[in-house]
Amino acid sequence: MIEIQNVRKSFGSLEVLKGIDLTVEKGEVVTVIGGSGSGKSTLLTCINGLEPIDAGRIMVDGTEVHAKTTDLNKLRRKVGIVFQQWNAFPHLTVLENIMLAPRKVLGLSKEKAEEIAVKQLTHVGLGEKLSVYPTRMSGGQQQRMAIARALAMSPEYMLFDEVTSALDPQLVGEVLDTLRMLASEGMTMICVTHEMKFAREVSDRVAFFHKGVMAEIAPPEALFGTPKDPELQKFLAATH
Amino acid sequence: MFNTALTISDLGFLAQGALMTLAVTAVSVAAGTVLGVIFGVVRNQLGAYWSAPLTFLLDVFRSVPLLIQLVLGNAFQSIAKLGWPPFTTSCVVLSLYTAAYCTEIVRGGIASVPPTTRRAARSLGMTWWQDMRYIVAPLATRVSLPSWIGLTLGVMKDSALVLWLGLIELLRASQVLVTRLQEPLLILMICGAIYFLISFPIARLGGYLEKRWSND
Numbered sequence: 001m002i003e004i005q006n007v008r009k010s011f012g013s014l015e016v017l018k019g020i021d022l023t024v025e026k027g028e029v030v031t032v033i034g035g036s037g038s039g040k041s042t043l044l045t046c047i048n049g050l051e052p053i054d055a056g057r058i059m060v061d062g063t064e065v066h067a068k069t070t071d072l073n074k075l076r077r078k079v080g081i082v083f084q085q086w087n088a089f090p091h092l093t094v095l096e097n098i099m100l101a102p103r104k105v106l107g108l109s110k111e112k113a114e115e116i117a118v119k120q121l122t123h124v125g126l127g128e129k130l131s132v133y134p135t136r137m138s139g140g141q142q143q144r145m146a147i148a149r150a151l152a153m154s155p156e157y158m159l160f161d162e163v164t165s166a167l168d169p170q171l172v173g174e175v176l177d178t179l180r181m182l183a184s185e186g187m188t189m190i191c192v193t194h195e196m197k198f199a200r201e202v203s204d205r206v207a208f209f210h211k212g213v214m215a216e217i218a219p220p221e222a223l224f225g226t227p228k229d230p231e232l233q234k235f236l237a238a239t240h
Numbered sequence: 241m242f243n244t245a246l247t248i249s250d251l252g253f254l255a256q257g258a259l260m261t262l263a264v265t266a267v268s269v270a271a272g273t274v275l276g277v278i279f280g281v282v283r284n285q286l287g288a289y290w291s292a293p294l295t296f297l298l299d300v301f302r303s304v305p306l307l308i309q310l311v312l313g314n315a316f317q318s319i320a321k322l323g324w325p326p327f328t329t330s331c332v333v334l335s336l337y338t339a340a341y342c343t344e345i346v347r348g349g350i351a352s353v354p355p356t357t358r359r360a361a362r363s364l365g366m367t368w369w370q371d372m373r374y375i376v377a378p379l380a381t382r383v384s385l386p387s388w389i390g391l392t393l394g395v396m397k398d399s400a401l402v403l404w405l406g407l408i409e410l411l412r413a414s415q416v417l418v419t420r421l422q423e424p425l426l427i428l429m430i431c432g433a434i435y436f437l438i439s440f441p442i443a444r445l446g447g448y449l450e451k452r453w454s455n456d
Contacts (some may be wrong), residue, residue, distance in 0.1 A: 092381065
């Protein structure tokens, strides 16, 4: 369970998160929508401790992420994150990209790590690309590789930060299909996205962020069907 | 038509000089690179403000002509009663000189690795050290290699200046022969050819590695 309690975060004088409360249960899929600069992506990077927070707290399975005693490297094995930019390691083949963290962080043997990597890559449809260097693949393939890389650590939670935003339109589908598959397998996910159709389809709940505040959160039918927040109404009108 | 007083033993003398050049270069480039990597990482970690004293010191080594550094270095070790032989003094000065340039090369290499790539590594649970070792080091090396090869070749030729401390390296050996035999053209051509023979493999190694790494 991820518990976000009254989290505040500023970059300089700009307050990007103004007291966010959100609890995500095991197995739940929560998508976060909202305009640019609404603080959606920042929240994700705070959840796995890549960004410090100014106030409030974030608990992952009872461990406080930003407590000084928390071993973030250990916590991050449990909370995978995939970014807008897929960030492949360009000097490693696709297979090596996936194997690196299981070997060095989890200390798995080469054989075991390779077995996991092949399984995850096959899972996201890249079973044929094992020995290819990532720069030779399309953006969509690289993004699916990044997803497999995070999954190879057997995380219990997955955070997706606008994973389709940097992709050519015709490549968005293959990545969303991968996310749909994960959701259907019961992975606990928080997805920041601009894909409204996707959000409506896979989410248990959808959260709307506006200027650092979670203005509304509801199951997709309610949030898209009968939006209450005036800003959300405007946002939906503009995106539909 | 072709008459020379140059003997086999003279060639041996030149070869000894070449060995001295190689020794001074190898020691200085090795030590200078190790120091340069350490300083480069430190500069990157501390940021411009906190590393300002180090940056200033390295700027001195980059700005003052090497010849002056060698003479001052020798005077310093003598005043400080360190009792260093010329070889040691030469290597120490050349190492610091190399380190000053190498620091910039390393710093640039590290800076060329996108922060988002490093963030992805950390998000997988890798430690700072693992990120440096498995992501930053290989990527930075690829970027830095051409400059580093250039630096090595430069130091190899600059090492001729250690003759001012009395070391008989390749250039000094050639000078001795020129003075004795009065055949500057031939001897300097041989000397130049030896410099080329030493440099060429290093340059080719650089080309080979660049080509090998360009596959990815």
